[in-house]
Structure formats: C-alpha cells, structure tokens
Amino acid sequence: MGLLLGLDLGTEGARVGAFTEDGTALGSVHRPYATSFPRAGWAEQDPEAWWAAVVDAARTLLATDACRAAGPVLAVASATTASTVAVLDADGRPLRPAILWMDSRASAQAARTAGLADRHPVLAWSGGSDASEWLLPKAVWLKEHEPATWARAARVVEAIDYLTFRLTGRWVGSQMNAVCKYNYDGLRGAFPVGLYADLGVADLVERLPDQILPVGSVAGPLTAEAAAAFGTAPGAPVVVGGIDAHVSLLSCGASDDVVSLVSGTSSAIIAEVDEPTETTEIWGPYPHALRTTKWLVEGGQVTSGSVLTWAAENIMGVARTDLSTLVEEASRVEAGAHGLLALDTFMGNRTPYRDARLRGAVVGLTLGTTRAELYRASVEAVACGTKGVVDSFERAGVACGRLVFSGGIEKNRLWQQVTVDVLGREVEVVDGDNLTLRACAVIGAAGAGLVSGLDEGAAAYAPRTRTLTPDPARHALYRQTYADYVGLMQALTPLMHASVDRLAAR
Incomplete structure (x- = not known):
C-alpha cells in the first residue's frame, strides 16, 4: 500500500x-x-x-x-x-x-x-x-x-x-x-x-x-x-x-483515435499515429516521443485561456472571483449579433500558421460595445483558433475520432460550448480531474x-x-465567423509582421 x-x-x-x-x-x-x-x-x-x-x-x-x-x-x-x-x-x-x-x-x-x-x-x-x-x-x-x-x-x-x-x-x-x-x-x-x-x-x-x-x-x-x-x-x-499536455494522452483512456485538447493558459492538441504523416501545418510526427511504438503529432495555440484572462482581468478589471458573472453575461449575448471579430494570436501562432510574428486584434468596436460582447468575441476567437488546429490534423490524415478536453476550459462553460459549436462536433470534457x-x-x-x-x-x-454536443443553429452562424477569422488573419498578417519587426529593430 x-x-x-x-x-x-x-x-x-x-x-x-x-x-x-x-x-x-x-x-x-x-x-x-x-x-x-x-x-x-x-x-x-x-x-x-x-x-x-x-x-x-x-x-x-x-x-x-x-x-x-x-x-x-x-x-x-x-x-x-x-x-x-x-x-x-x-x-x-x-x-x-x-x-x-x-x-x-x-x-x-x-x-x-x-x-x-x-x-x-x-x-x-x-x-x-x-x-x-x-x-x-x-x-x-x-x-x-x-x-x-x-x-x-x-x-x-x-x-x-x-x-x-x-x-x-x-x-x-x-x-x-x-x-x-x-x-x-x-x-x-x-x-x-x-x-x-x-x-x-x-x-x-x-x-x-x-x-x-x-x-x-x-x-x-x-x-x-x-x-x-x-x-x-x-x-x-x-x-x-x-x-x-503531451503526457495527457496517457490519461484519456485507451483509444487509437483520441485527440487530447488541453486548454489552459495556452492550448496543446496532441495525438499519436502508427505511421508518420507529412505536413508543414503541425509539429511532428515525432518518433518515440511518448510510446516507443507510436509517432506523436502536436498542434496548439500559444495563447488561449490567457486571451480570456487579458480581456476579463487586464482590460475590464474583473477579479477572478467575479469571473462567473462576466461569463454569464457573455453567455446571454447572441452568436453573430455583436458585430465583433477577434484574433487570438497575441503571442504568435503555434499551428497551423506557425508564425511567431502574429499578434492579437479586435475589429468592429463601437462606443456601444459592452464588456460581455468583448468577452464573448474573445472566446469565439480562441474557439476559432482551436478549429484551425483540428482541421489541420484532419488534413494531415490524423484520426480525430474522440476529442477530449481538459485543463482550465473545464471551469468555463461558455468556452466549452462555443468551442463545440464552432467545431460542430461532439467532444468529451474531463469531469473535475x-x-x-x-x-x-x-x-x-x-x-x-x-x-x-x-x-x-x-x-x-x-x-x-461528460459529452457536449453542438447547437446546429449556432454552428451554422459560426461557419461564417470562422471564415471571417481566417480572412482577417490573412489581411492583417503583413501589418503585424511590420509592427513586430519595427519593435525588434529598436
């Protein structure tokens, strides 16, 4: 014992x-x-x-x-x-x-x-x-x-x-x-x-x-x-x-098609494959990194939960103990009705863009924008970043049969549901572990x-x-949100690169 x-x-x-x-x-x-x-x-x-x-x-x-x-x-x-x-x-x-x-x-x-x-x-x-x-x-x-x-x-x-x-x-x-x-x-x-x-x-x-x-x-x-x-x-x-995040695969239960999504300050999205796959969008395949019979692939977001912390605590001054009130307010904001679009790449992008010189952005702000709308837009940006990684896995031929969420996302129901709605598929959320x-x-x-x-x-x-399922109506709206997210990333990338390079030269 x-x-x-x-x-x-x-x-x-x-x-x-x-x-x-x-x-x-x-x-x-x-x-x-x-x-x-x-x-x-x-x-x-x-x-x-x-x-x-x-x-x-x-x-x-x-x-x-x-x-x-x-x-x-x-x-x-x-x-x-x-x-x-x-x-x-x-x-x-x-x-x-x-x-x-x-x-x-x-x-x-x-x-x-x-x-x-x-x-x-x-x-x-x-x-x-x-x-x-x-x-x-x-x-x-x-x-x-x-x-x-x-x-x-x-x-x-x-x-x-x-x-x-x-x-x-x-x-x-x-x-x-x-x-x-x-x-x-x-x-x-x-x-x-x-x-x-x-x-x-x-x-x-x-x-x-x-x-x-x-x-x-x-x-x-x-x-x-x-x-x-x-x-x-x-x-x-x-x-x-x-x-x-990588070892978390060992605690998702035995499965050959599991993808572990550990979302906290950052998000790491991890899977193992039997044979190496060629891709320039994700990291890997790494030989013998976890199990010596498998190849490990890795994707993720440099900033995810940290973006939500920035919006709530740094910008709005909401104490962590009062976060549940803000989350509830943001939950009542209708998807697609606030007019905001945000990017989650505050410290660069890990995958699929693999670009350290990307930065965050929010467009569509008006004098009538509320804190609940800004927080919801931030959640939606992080969810779009997650979809970008999962999509890149599937393009690389990685089986994504079971998606298992864990980490800080487990404490934020809005973050969970928006992510599921953006993905348009069921996910499992680890229950209090x-x-x-x-x-x-x-x-x-x-x-x-x-x-x-x-x-x-x-x-x-x-x-x-426990299993979460997407809302079909919200998923339909978020398909356009994701397309706009990708378009905004492409439009702003040259400006973000120039800004980062100017700062580095100082």
Whole structure:
C-alpha cells in the first residue's frame, strides 16, 4: 500500500497531486509563482521559485490525513511546460531568469532552421523547421545576445530536466522533450550535432542532460535532500515524465483515435499515429516521443485561456472571483449579433500558421460595445483558433475520432460550448480531474512496476468524462465567423509582421 506523487509545473504555478495504486485521487495542492514580461514578446520566470512552489505544495499535500493513511510514496513523476529553458551553473543554480515557453524573442533564430531542412532530415519531424518557442532557437539567441552568460552556463535545459535534477541530483532528460523540443533523434538515440553546429551552437550538446531516457523510465531515487524537503522518506523511484499536455494522452483512456485538447493558459492538441504523416501545418510526427511504438503529432495555440484572462482581468478589471458573472453575461449575448471579430494570436501562432510574428486584434468596436460582447468575441476567437488546429490534423490524415478536453476550459462553460459549436462536433470534457497529474500517476505506476507499462496504466487510470454536443443553429452562424477569422488573419498578417519587426529593430 502506498501512493503515487505527481508534480505538474505549469505556467502560473506548481500543482502536486497524490493517487492510490488503483488511481483514486487523494487530493492536490497548488502554489503560484510569478511571470515577468521585460519586453514585448518576452516572458521569464525564476527556476528557484518553481522548486519552492513544488516543495511547499508537496509538503502540504503529504501532511494531509488522506496521504498519511495511504502509506509511503511509491514513485514520483513530473510533467512541466515544454520549451521553458533554464540556464544554470555547474551546481544547478540559475544564471538568469528562465525563458518561458511563450517567449518569442528567438523567432529569427527559428526561421533559420527552415533553410537547413534539406541538410538535416531530422527537421522533417518538426514539419521542416523549429518554432521560436523551442529550446534550440532560444539557445542560439542566448549565445548570440548574451555571450557572457552562455560562456558561464554549464546547463541549458528544459524545465523538466531541472526538476528531475532537483529530485535526483542527476542530469537525466525526457526523451519526449528532447525529441519534440531540441530535435533529438528518437530513432537513433542521438543529438543532431550537425544541426547544432550549423546554427553556431555545437557546444550546446555539453550543456544538455547527460542521459536521455524514454517516458516511464527510472531517472534515479529521490535524494535525501529532496525527500527531507517534501517531508517523506528518500529512495522512491523518480520516473521520467515529459511535457504536461503531451503526457495527457496517457490519461484519456485507451483509444487509437483520441485527440487530447488541453486548454489552459495556452492550448496543446496532441495525438499519436502508427505511421508518420507529412505536413508543414503541425509539429511532428515525432518518433518515440511518448510510446516507443507510436509517432506523436502536436498542434496548439500559444495563447488561449490567457486571451480570456487579458480581456476579463487586464482590460475590464474583473477579479477572478467575479469571473462567473462576466461569463454569464457573455453567455446571454447572441452568436453573430455583436458585430465583433477577434484574433487570438497575441503571442504568435503555434499551428497551423506557425508564425511567431502574429499578434492579437479586435475589429468592429463601437462606443456601444459592452464588456460581455468583448468577452464573448474573445472566446469565439480562441474557439476559432482551436478549429484551425483540428482541421489541420484532419488534413494531415490524423484520426480525430474522440476529442477530449481538459485543463482550465473545464471551469468555463461558455468556452466549452462555443468551442463545440464552432467545431460542430461532439467532444468529451474531463469531469473535475487534472489529466497531467493523472498521467503522472500512470507514469509513476509504470516506473514502479505496479502496471506492466504505459498502455496498461492508461487503461486502468482512465478519468470520468461528460459529452457536449453542438447547437446546429449556432454552428451554422459560426461557419461564417470562422471564415471571417481566417480572412482577417490573412489581411492583417503583413501589418503585424511590420509592427513586430519595427519593435525588434529598436
């Protein structure tokens, strides 16, 4: 008897959850940390704040009666935001703030990768180029713009790598992050040293984790230092996790045609396929990123829930505790009757446009525009962005038989229903569960030998869901809204590019 501990390092804070051996949730604790935005398009966090939040949350959770009664910690598994890059000295101490996933400062460096696709076939697994979010373009930017920091840096790693180091004292990387975010060759088990050299960072390899292991592998035992901080015994296996949204596939239940849509601050849309598919609209197919028998494909929105937060909290001054009132007001606004059209690309577009220089927009404003109308238009923009990704999956031949929604969208009924109406198809919404933490339980169980592998764990730990259906009349209206959304994106793209380039040149 014992418990499985899951650590979820998100954009706004760390959440730690505990599960019994049969997958019953024992509770979770969240602790926030701050994000700074020092320049337009930049976003940074303090890695030490991540660890402090994880320790506080874990210690609080493990002290509860439910966790004490469950027994010792049998395994620890983690998942974090991807492409959040920590720059550290030889002892793992930060040399500068971590560059957050949504940070788009490395767009010029990412653009260079497109010109190297013919020389480096590994780029075919990312659709022919890297995104500005990813570790490799950010590393190139760091070496070019902060050479002194680069020279001092012993490690340039993903957030998941940093967390694993704090838990085990070992530099072990997740194969998922390595394949998806710094072009590791999952078929050969090798770093693309030639690609790194052509981008001027041949010395990046020595700054990455010493060992890359598949999801579900044991990175090492929980150290005495980490265990003392958590208030538990040392020695439990620390199992290699991965990207928060990507591992969510493991907690959607066993299915060959499932697409996981994790919508919170951003939205990640993830699926696995048996054979690679060629597309330049989505990321992947990544070999052996999650399950070593599958290829993983990835799409998403850089900003989704964060757009709604901007509209409600930043622009309208609505406190988060009063958000339900605004959502109710916006729910009473008729679709197609407010005259507004918005774009959700506040920090660029992840897919299908793959353009870091796009920005947000709202057109149709009048002096009579209400806050409810503006909020509804923002929700509709985010829903249109989601449709763009799902459509790109289907164009690439990815089976989208089951769509499973989770994350912050689960708390916003308007966001859920508008998305379903824009898509025009049924979706399943996870009912009161955190799929990332549940996936960590699956991963921990596999690493501890409680299940035979990730597939058995996925089947055993499936969550409860409820089904939402679209309204045919609203879907008919939203077909025009989506067409207008695409047209506005095309019309404004040259202006947005010019504006971003002028700011970058200052």
